[in-house]
Amino acid sequence: MYKIVTKKELAPKIKLFEVYAPEIAEKAKPGQFIILIIDEKGERIPLTIAGYNTEKGTITFVFNEVGKTTKQLGLLKEGDCIQSITGPLGNPSEIRNFGKVLCVAGGVMIAPMLLQVKALREAGNTVTTVMGARIKELLFFEEEMRALSHNFYVATDDGSKGYKGLSFLKEVLEKEKFDRCVTMGPVVMMQNVCEITKPFGIPTIVTLTPIMVDGMGMCGVCRVTVGGETKFACVDGPEFDGHKVDFEELVKRQRMFLPEERLSSLLWEKLGGRGCGGR
Template sequence: MVAKKAKPGQFIILRIDEKGERIPLTIADFDVQKGTITIIFQEVGKTTKRLGNLNEGDQILDFAGPLGNPIEIKRYGRVVCIGGGVGAASIYLKVKELAKARNKVISIIGARTKELLILEEELQKISDELYITTDDGSKGHHGFVTDILQKLIDERKNIDLVEAVGPVIMMKAVANVTRPHNIRTIVSLNPIMVDGTGMCGSCRVRVDGETKFTCVDGPEFDAHGVDFDHLMTRLQRYLTEEKLALVLG
């Protein structure tokens, strides 16, 4: 049922078992015929590590979705899709659908080091151009995704849309690069979520000075209105508990 309704930009919330926390993960791909969705995740804490320990054939308790608003797929012209780290999983479906809608899609993926790059081959196949960056220079451009974006802007001038998903600091940097050029820029925000249906308020973010709930108003927002510093502070608020959960298992 989720596969039938899924659209690019949406996510699911899963629980591994009765006592497990609920975590949001992007629908990286879906197959309506098989009735499956694909999730791609990075092991960062207790729940994602437990998920990573599951084997083929194991089961999880449940997942809810598709949640959040899909991105608007139409012919924009030239679109730059940027995925930082595991954010590449979130841009894959967007690139696929934007390319189908006859956009010229330039993808940029970046990671700390080449081992952390994902979906390179897959994105190569569906993008008009693919650029790779690594912080340590182990593959592609030695530096950040924003270096390539700045270069593209300087060279071409006519970018109609930028879509960026990744660490908050990266999305903030992308917004700072495109703002002076007035290029429409959409980011997918990743605050801590609980219910995913607009009831708990955990995922609140500030956009254009207003409070928005990422799960029902987003997760995509106009980057130029997002208060990224506020989001970074809110993401830190359970650090002690997260560390404890990992140690106690």
């Protein structure tokens, strides 16, 4: 059992948990993830590690309450326990001095990007960060990200704060040469970033979090096509060369079970936040 030490609401329906998991905290690195099971009847869900503290023995992750499991997770309080957390899983991010690095993060992935920005800066890189969300109310960690970045931009889909959309990145890239781009966020956003950076020849790394079950390469559910080859996001990734990812296939696979996911969430809500078995 893993005790929730801290719970915070960062934005509407976006929550941060700090959980006591000393064995995971000791080994965790930027870019890795965990597989979480709330209780004995819970499903396995992957969440990217957003922080770790070896002295306190804790790890941090952030999630958006969009489906049955994340809504159920959001009801837990400080002091409650999560039945199972497996990790750290996946390959850690490559952290070294690349030179000038552009980091683009959106949605809940702003949280793990903050960890990466910190590591990249400590490695000696000049870091330019772009953080975005659908609307300004869903932005968080803005001041923390600004403090760690040499250059900092904000973008929202509706233009309610900062730039409207990511098209302004073309102007940024025309004025300054970057040695690497790292992007984390919704698939459509990462695809957009890759399309913008490709003409400039900037190596672009994406973090893929497709549908996943075991997280250790046994089930093959998280397979993605990269450079014409089948890869498993859990063991070959989760980071890949964004210019080689088949985003069209990835989007289709992510949407395969949307009807079932919505039905599960609706049934859970209809039962008053209890499991389908009456729990």
